[in-house]
Every structure is written in C-alpha cells, then in structure tokens.
Amino acid sequence: MNIDDLAWVEGQERVLHPFPWTMGNFSDALEAGYIARIICVDGRNVGYAVMLTVLDEAHLLNISIVRECHGQGLGRTFLDALCDEIRKRGVAQMFLEVRPSNEAAKRLYTAYGFVPIGRRKRYYPAADGEREDAIVMRLGL
Template sequence: MMRTPSDDFEYAFGSGKPNTNYLKPPVDMHSLFPVPRPMTEDDLDMVIDIERASYAFPWTIGIFRDCLRAGYYCQLLEQQGCLLGYGIISIGGGEAQLLNLCIREDHRNLGLGYRLLAHLVDIARKHDAGSMFLEVRPSNHAALNLYRHVGFNEVGIRPAYYPGEDGPDDAVILALALDNTFSK
C-alpha cells in the first residue's frame, strides 16, 4: 500500500482533531501528596520499624496493638504506598491526649509532622475535645518547636517520666486549646 502526502501529514501532526491529552495528568495527582489514613494491624510491622529507628526507648508492637484494640485514633501518613509517619490520640472527657507522633527520619523537616498533627487535631475537634495534651522529652527540640509553633503551651513537668540512658528523663507537659488553633 502506497502512502500519500496526507498520510504523512496525519502521521506527523495527528488527525486534525484537537489533542487534549495534555489535559489529563499522567498520574493521579492526589497520590503525589501525603494522605492520612487509619492504621490497621497489618501496618504494625512498618510502624514498629519507624518507631525503633526513631527512639532509644521505642514503644513495643504490643503497645501499638493495644492502642488499636482500645479504639484510640491511630493514623498513618502515607504517600504512594510508602509509610511516612504515624500519630495516635485518645479522646475522652472533652480532652484529647497525643500519645505518639513520629515521622520517618528521612522525611523530617518537610512539614509532615505539622500535617499529621493538624489531621489529629481535626479528629479531636470532631469528637468535641476542647483541648489536647501531650508529654515530650525536653531534649526533643524538633518536637518542642513543632508543638510551640502551633500554639501548645507548657503547663507542667512530670519528673522522671521517661526511661533514659543516664537515668530517667522528665517530661514537659504541653496543652493546646482546640477552639483557636491552627489549620492544615
């Protein structure tokens, strides 16, 4: 079969119909951004890997399992199937307690802790918590900076609260009023 000049034109420049492929993103744009989702028991191996890599005295897999079974709000932050971090809050009596918040070491200082914390605060608000409390080591400067940046205030110290390399460490108790707090 012999090609004609119009065949060559169509091959080179298309059929003359408008090309709208540029309007369709090559990937789902939502998958490019970290997305929070509930933690399940199937996630615990990945969670415990991050926990152990992040802390000298990590939570055990049993503690995470107990949090899930107790009905605490256990959330993950994930991007394209990759676990970036997790957070756990308990809610009761009009208060929320932030029990754990951790971002993978290779994804820190990217605003992911802020994003996950904002998500946990939203959950607490939806369940009528008026305030959120947490404990943090005085030596955890990155966490203290994040919490103070979003409006947490120091309300006390728990002496000898955490195990430490050279004996127990104190915990700084922080509180945040949820009626006037940051947003995502």
C-alpha cells in the same frame, strides 16, 4: 492504622526512638479503640500517631515521622489532620508530653500553639538507667 500496619510501625519506632513502644503497645492501643493513624505521601507511609480521647480531651501519646522525611513540614500537616479529626468529635483540648532534650519536637509543638503547663519528673527512661523529665503541654482547640 490497623493490625496489618504494626510490623512497619514497630520497625520505624525502633529506628526513631531510643526507648521505643513495642508491637504490643501499638496492638493494645488499637484493641482499646485509641485513635491510631498513618500519614502517607504518594502512597508511601511516612508517619504514624496514636491518641487517646476521653470526653472533650485528647492525649497525643505518640506522633512520629520517618527520619528521611524530617524537616519537610509533615509533622505540622499530620497535627493539622489529627486536630481536625478530634475537633469534629467535640474535643476541646489536647495534651502531650515531650522530652526536654527533644528540641525539634518542642519547636514544632510551640509553633503549633501548645503551651507548657507542667513537668513530670523522671517520666521517660534515659541512657545509663537514668530518667528524663517530661514537659506537659496543652493546646486549646
């Protein structure tokens, strides 16, 4: 992912998430040197991800697949590529947060080997000014 991709990424983010990251969030991540990747199929962008690495840990901050490609295994394929990349950098474990209401993501992460290790109370914004917890998950690499 580079600065030229941000309009597409932000547009997809607004379609995919009720509380999307802003272009500024993605731009800041690029500027800070986070790992930011786009997955393409047949020359077409179909997803994006942002990860922060510190020492031997990675934090998957955002991974998204365009809606018309859901259910095709691209999330798992993308996770494979991301994990391969960070293993080569000496990363030993990856963390992420997921909404309890995001059943598809929870199924993917659990099937991939992520294990719930905690909960962040009222972490995510939710409808009507409410907040939703986050399930913290860990994957040993």
